[in-house]
Amino acid sequence: MAERLAGKPVVEKIAEELGSRIGSLAERGVECGLALLRIGERPDDLSYERTAVKRAESLGIKLRRTVLEDGASQDEIEAAIDGINRDASAHGCLMFRPLPGDIDEQAVCDTLKTEKDIDGISSAALAAVFMDRDFGFAPCTAAACMRMLDFYGIPLEGAHVVVVGRSLVIGKPIAMMLLRRNATVTLCHSRTKDLASTMRAADIVVCATGRARMFGPDCFSPGQTVLDVGINFDDDGNLCGDVDFDAVEPIVGAITPVPGGVGSVTTSVLMAHAVEAAERSVGV
Template identity: 50%
Template sequence: MAELLKGAAVVAAMNEKLTAEVAALKEKGVTPTLAILRVGERDDDISYERGATKRCDTVGVAVKNVILPADVSQEELMKNVEALNNDNNVHGVLIFRPLPKHLDEEAVRQALKPEKDVDGITDGSLAGVFTGSGSGFPPCTAQACMEILDHYKIDCKGKRAVVIGRSLVVGKPAAIMLMGKNATVTVCHTKTVDMPAVARQAEILIVAAGKANAITKEYLAPGQVVIDVGINVNEEGKLCGDVKFDDAEPIVGAITPVPGGVGTVTTSVLVSHVVEAAKKHCN
């Protein structure tokens, strides 16, 4: 029976730390502030916005909402991004994507200053992850995987780690961050030959395949630590991960549940980035 690496315990520990850091900043006259820039009224954006606002409230981070109509012009959107870049009272900016089709998302992404890019979407932030320079912030989901490993005291040094998926949002940054923890890292993708055999070699397995229940028992080995990044809806309409949980639980040493695992921690990572940005701004 695998140990469940639940996100709630990680979030509780992060909240405690963040609450103290926010209080210290407020004593210096600085209120860490997240600006949420939303275009239109997509249900999933509104749901995430609600969750992020609640998590910010919990630790004392302020939220500034910038809501633009779905038919906003590129020029008007860019003006809003620039205004947030130049607002010294805003420390982090979350831009909901994908943007409506008529907008140039790439231009918007690159217009945001990396020091305010708390969601890790700019090239400047990704360069910071890859070079270790500390510029910008890593993508929240990739960092959430690291926060779980840290919280449960899973030492990566010298371990064989396999990352399934090579997206810029999770796979690639997670692989680099694991290397930063001195793991020996292999990245698998759709062109990998005999992926199950590669995955079975892993002591730490991070799965961001983007497909429900894609990772079955053939990919798993006894004692593995499995971090399941996937959030999918199965045929019964229930949330499930990229790892077939019923296959994994009797085999592996530890696994993150879905729901209640990585996704739970991701929003707290976003909030922690806002607090970190405020601390950098102070200095």
């Protein structure tokens, strides 16, 4: 039986840390503010928003919501971002993605001020991740994976990590973050040959393909740590990860469940980034 790397204690630890930091900010007269920007009414966005609202309220982070109609133009979306840039009470911004229609999403992302980009969506934030520079914020999901690994004391120095998936939301940024911690990193994807044997050879595997239960027991070996970043629905409408948890869990050393794993920590990391943005704004 693998160690179950649950998100809950990580979420609790972050909440505890943030509680005192939000308190210190309040003593300086600063109320940490988070702007949410949503276009349209996609169920995924609404679901993430509900979680974010709940978490922010429980921590005492003030929310400022901007909702545009599905069909909003490039100019309208960029104007909304500009409003958030100019709003001194919003220290960070979460924009739900992907944006609908034929919007140039990266142009929108690059409109957001780097210091408010708490989900690492702008080119400047991603450049900082690539270049190991200490400004901006990494994408929350990648940062959540690092939090999980650190919380559970998984050694990274010299570890061989296989990352499956090469997106800018998770695969590429976590590869850079792991490299910075002196892990050896292999980036795999849909065109990788011998994927299962490559995965089996790793100390740590990060699965981030977004394909329901894609990885079965043939992809894993005893003692491995598995981070399952996928949030998918199977044919029966059940929430599941990229890993076939029931089949894989008896084999590996440690594994994150879905739900209740990495995904549950992501919202906490978003809040932590918002608090850090507020701290940086007053020079803490």
